[in-house]
Amino acid sequence: MTQTKMIGNKAITVNEEGYLVDFSHWDKQVAETIAKEVNIDLSQRHWEVLNFLQDQHKKEVALNIRKVGSSGVVSIKEFYTLFPQGPLKTATKIAGIPKPASCI
Amino acid sequence: MKQLLILGAGTAGTMMANHLNHELDKKDWKITIVDERTKHYYQPGYLFLPFDIYEPSDIVKEIEEFIPKGVNLLKSKIDRILPKENSVRLEDGKELHYDLLIIATGARIAPEETPGMQDEEWHKSIFDFYTYEGALALRNKLRNWEGGKLVVHITEMPIKCPVAPLEFAFLADSYFKHKKMRDKVEIVYVTPLSGAFTKPKATAALDHLLHDKNIHIETDFAIESIDYAKNALVDYSGREVSYDLLVTVPTNKGDDLIARSEMGDELNYVPTNKATLQSQAHQNIFVLGDASNIPASKAGSVAHFEAEILTENILRFIKGEPLKADFDGHANCFIETGNGKALLIDFNYTHEPVEGTFPFPGIGPLRLLKESRINHMGKLAFRWIYWNMLLKGTHIPFVSTSMQESGKHYEEVEN
Numbered sequence A: 001m002t003q004t005k006m007i008g009n010k011a012i013t014v015n016e017e018g019y020l021v022d023f024s025h026w027d028k029q030v031a032e033t034i035a036k037e038v039n040i041d042l043s044q045r046h047w048e049v050l051n052f053l054q055d056q057h058k059k060e061v062a063l064n065i066r067k068v069g070s071s072g073v074v075s076i077k078e079f080y081t082l083f084p085q086g087p088l089k090t091a092t093k094i095a096g097i098p099k100p101a102s103c104i
Numbered sequence B: 001m002k003q004l005l006i007l008g009a010g011t012a013g014t015m016m017a018n019h020l021n022h023e024l025d026k027k028d029w030k031i032t033i034v035d036e037r038t039k040h041y042y043q044p045g046y047l048f049l050p051f052d053i054y055e056p057s058d059i060v061k062e063i064e065e066f067i068p069k070g071v072n073l074l075k076s077k078i079d080r081i082l083p084k085e086n087s088v089r090l091e092d093g094k095e096l097h098y099d100l101l102i103i104a105t106g107a108r109i110a111p112e113e114t115p116g117m118q119d120e121e122w123h124k125s126i127f128d129f130y131t132y133e134g135a136l137a138l139r140n141k142l143r144n145w146e147g148g149k150l151v152v153h154i155t156e157m158p159i160k161c162p163v164a165p166l167e168f169a170f171l172a173d174s175y176f177k178h179k180k181m182r183d184k185v186e187i188v189y190v191t192p193l194s195g196a197f198t199k200p201k202a203t204a205a206l207d208h209l210l211h212d213k214n215i216h217i218e219t220d221f222a223i224e225s226i227d228y229a230k231n232a233l234v235d236y237s238g239r240e241v242s243y244d245l246l247v248t249v250p251t252n253k254g255d256d257l258i259a260r261s262e263m264g265d266e267l268n269y270v271p272t273n274k275a276t277l278q279s280q281a282h283q284n285i286f287v288l289g290d291a292s293n294i295p296a297s298k299a300g301s302v303a304h305f306e307a308e309i310l311t312e313n314i315l316r317f318i319k320g321e322p323l324k325a326d327f328d329g330h331a332n333c334f335i336e337t338g339n340g341k342a343l344l345i346d347f348n349y350t351h352e353p354v355e356g357t358f359p360f361p362g363i364g365p366l367r368l369l370k371e372s373r374i375n376h377m378g379k380l381a382f383r384w385i386y387w388n389m390l391l392k393g394t395h396i397p398f399v400s401t402s403m404q405e406s407g408k409h410y411e412e413v414e415n
């Protein structure tokens, strides 16, 4: 089930968990709006992490916390500080990329 | 004479040795299998050992018993693979040339990854049950334990047999009931996942069972360290869970030989084509069982399905024919739910665990996703099947390699 959501005067489509269905709908304003919903003000550090996640997604790398932690971009500890409560789930949502499938 | 070399004589390697011993022409091929151990451990038995359901003799046998006569068995630690030279170096420096290599060195626990885990309290108040030593130490502890807060914990995914920690919690519930001390034990299940399991359909059924058995669940817990002086797990957000007795599944990793060979990902798993089981980097290397990075469960049943397809692909590779891209990620596991009952789940890359009957559509006798006594008998029978059929590469009657869809109610997985 998808829903349409208005951000500014732009309509974006999200799935039932609030993840963007189409990355081409994503822009900085979308990111900032989704971040606000979870009480995060995006700083320079947030953006560095978000850019990294988007880049990995483009390269079709399956993301997990360990990969983020060993990337050199951010430590797991800081990742949790930047995006409290489920950092990978939150950060991917803000970055406009799919929620990482949990492994089996 | 060409050389086919198998690394690891665990579940997957042993099955391949038996299959290929039948299939390859001995005039052209010599098969060698290497393992550092002399004993074969039936790992699913580690779940039952702590509760005095199985004894050591049920789950440990000599590797030699299961390797066919025509196959050369070498006991040695493997140092590394030198893929550019088509050669494998053993610990003593000796090199083995291969024409075709099969990696089946499995996965192991890595408690050293979590600060505080493998220190003073290891195998005193902090236990694993993913090794023989751990399961045995835990059995001895449980025999005299007077009760308190038992925490069953998963460090991070993926792990071998991802349902085993849940089964442990269920079996603990019935063990303490049986010992008439359930009221003295609080059981808490701590997981990095957002629910009891990775697949939504099974999670709903399992969450319900946890609730029924009065097992409390703490989800989304990403452990940073164990404060063993305070008896507490600490996660990256500062959340703490205290314990009196901790049963943890540490990080699982492929063997360090994969790292030494520079052939693995960040957890030492070998990047592998998920449908053909050929290594992504080297055409004459194939990977099966827990050692590969394919997105299937790390389970003996998966290795069994893989072995049938890999055998065919190796024969094709030798003849220069295209490989069959047939592996569908089929997994099928019994989940012990305690009190002599079990569930059975069946799934693959694209299908959620299904409800229905197995292996005969509409008849069973095993019922998928429903607790029943016959499923429990199935789980126990699995040990016999393992030692007597699975390792020998005997095809299990009525169970097909790819998942059957009739008789089951399944849902397609999105993405």
Ligand SMILES: Cc1cc2nc3c(=O)[nH]c(=O)nc-3n(C[C@H](O)[C@H](O)[C@H](O)COP(=O)(O)OP(=O)(O)OC[C@H]3O[C@@H](n4cnc5c(N)ncnc54)[C@H](O)[C@@H]3O)c2cc1C
Residues within 6 Å of the ligand: B007, B008, B009, B010, B011, B012, B013, B034, B035, B036, B037, B042, B043, B044, B045, B046, B047, B076, B077, B078, B079, B104, B105, B106, B107, B129, B130, B131, B160, B161, B164, B255, B257, B288, B289, B290, B291, B298, B299, B300, B301, B302, B303, B333, B334
């Ligand atoms: C607690 C528990 C419960 C489980 N329950 C189930 C279940 O109910 N059903 C199910 O299907 N599966 C279950 N499994 C999973 C199953 O046991 C594994 O998936 C299976 O054994 C994998 O086989 P493998 O050959 O890949 O690895 P293994 O059987 O672990 O074999 C790897 C072999 O490689 C050798 N090796 C590794 N590195 C080296 C080296 N450097 N030098 C020399 N030798 C080396 C090891 O000594 C070992 O013998 C369970 C596992 C655990 C831990």
